[in-house]
Amino acid sequence: MAEHPRLKLLPDGPFIEIDGGALYLGRDCHLAASIPALKNKVVSNRHCCFKKEPDGQWTIEDLGSTNGTWLRGKRLATRERLKSADVVSLGKNGPRLECLLPQPVDDGASATMLESDLGASETVLAAEETLLASPDGSAERPFKVGRTPHVVLRHERTGQEFGAKGYTIVIGRDPTAAQIVIRTDQEKHVSGRHAEIQFRSDGSVVVRDLGSKNGTWLNDGPVKADTPLKVKDRILLGNAPTLLIVAALDN
Numbered sequence: 268m269a270e271h272p273r274l275k276l277l278p279d280g281p282f283i284e285i286d287g288g289a290l291y292l293g294r295d296c297h298l299a300a301s302i303p304a305l306k307n308k309v310v311s312n313r314h315c316c317f318k319k320e321p322d323g324q325w326t327i328e329d330l331g332s333t334n335g336t337w338l339r340g341k342r343l344a345t346r347e348r349l350k351s352a353d354v355v356s357l358g359k360n361g362p363r364l365e366c367l368l369p370q371p372v373d374d375g376a377s378a379t380m381l382e383s384d385l386g387a388s389e390t391v392l393a394a395e396e397t398l399l400a401s402p403d404g405s406a407e408r409p410f411k412v413g414r415t416p417h418v419v420l421r422h423e424r425t426g427q428e429f430g431a432k433g434y435t436i437v438i439g440r441d442p443t444a445a446q447i448v449i450r451t452d453q454e455k456h457v458s459g460r461h462a463e464i465q466f467r468s469d470g471s472v473v474v475r476d477l478g479s480k481n482g483t484w485l486n487d488g489p490v491k492a493d494t495p496l497k498v499k500d501r502i503l504l505g506n507a508p509t510l511l512i513v514a515a516l517d518n
Contacts (some may be wrong), residue, residue: 269366270369271284271285271286271369271411272283272284272317272325272366272367272368272369273366273367273368273406273409274317274362274364274365274367275331275364275365275406276304276362276363276364277354277363277364280406280409280503281404281405281409282404282405282406282408282409283402283404283409283410283411283412284409284411284412285317285412285444286318286411286412287317288318289315289316289317289318289319290316290317290412291315291316291330291433291434291435292305292310292314292315292328292357293305293310293311293312293313293314293315293332294306294307294310294311294312294314294362295312295313295435296391303360305357305362306359307357307361307362308334308409309312309334309358309360310332310334310357310358310359310361310362310382310405311330311331311332311333311334311371311487312330313330313435313456314330314332314336314357315327315328315329315332315336315343315357315502315505316328316330317328317349317357317366319412320348321479324348324349325348325366325368326346326347326348326349326357327343327346327347327366328345328346328347328425329342329343329382330342332357334357334359334361335358335359336355336356336357336435337355337356337358338353338354338355338356339353339354339358342359349366349368350366350368351366351367352365352366352367352370353366354366355457361365361366376384379417393485397468400403416432416433416466416516416517417430417431417432417433417515418430418431418436418447418464418472418513418515418517418518419510419513419514419515420438420447420502420512420513420514421509421512422509422510422511423501423510423511423512424508424510428514429448429449429511431446431447432446432478433446433466434465434466435463435464435465435466436463436464436465437460437461437462437463437477438457438461438462438463438464438494438502438504439457439458439459439460439461439462439477439479440454440455440457440458440459440461441459441460441473444459444460445460445461449461449509451510454505454508454509454517456480456481456504456505456506456508456509457479457481457504457505457509458476458477458478458479458480458481458505460477461476461477461479461483461504462474462475462476462477462478462479462483462490462504463475463477464496465493466516471495472495472496473493473494473495473496474490474493474494474496474502475490475492475493475494476490476491476498479504480505481486481504481506482505482506483502483503483505484503485500485501485502485503486500486501486503486504487501496516497513497516498512498514498515498516499512499513500512500513
């Protein structure tokens with residue numbers, strides 16, 4: 268069996284090999300693992316996430332999709348552990364993928380390495396599509412996804428640094444929906460899903476407001492559309508107490 272987990276789009280491929288800690292699937296054109304068959308209207312923009320846990324096991328989690336994620340004939344209500352040959356369906360009758368998993372490595376060294384890769388906090392990762400030398404989506408030469416970019420933001424007032432990995436990183440108060448969580452008593456002006464940073468496949472990085480109640484500003488200008496982002500830029504969430512400096516953008 269391959270070293271990395273593979274997903275086979277049923278009934279006849281293609282194969283996708285996950286060379287990283289997690290993978291988003293959905294219709295969002297900015298997700299790196301953009302698979303034509305997943306453009307099906309039953310698939311949500313950010314539908315589900317495959318994730319490697321510290322013990323080496325792989326899990327599947329629905330991301331609040333409209334039509335649900337189905338495993339072993341049941342709609343997911345919580346994150347579930349996967350077994351090799353499990354079939355995941357995006358929507359009850361939507362695209363189906365067979366999970367082909369390697370045997371987990373259950374030792375302290377691998378767990379420590381994985382925790383270092385994923386970071387100390389719960390981080391939702393998206394995956395970058397990095398084509399092999401001669402990929403064709405077959406079992407012998409699958410499309411390979413992995414390697415995630417990351418961002419580091421520094422709170423101007425407190426000096427606290429917030430780091431997250433992924434192609435799409437949400438900033439907000441809701442710890443179930445945001446990868447960078449801002450929720451002190453002095454920052455209740457920050458919405459649950461306030462703003463989003465996106466790493467694009469062309470190498471560019473943008474920030475967008477997510478319909479927040481109090482707005483997002485970049486370098487003193489209101490963010491009304493996808494706006495290019497670079498190191499040392501200043502992101503203001505709502506008002507003055509929440510000013511975040513872009514300390515690092517690694518894509």
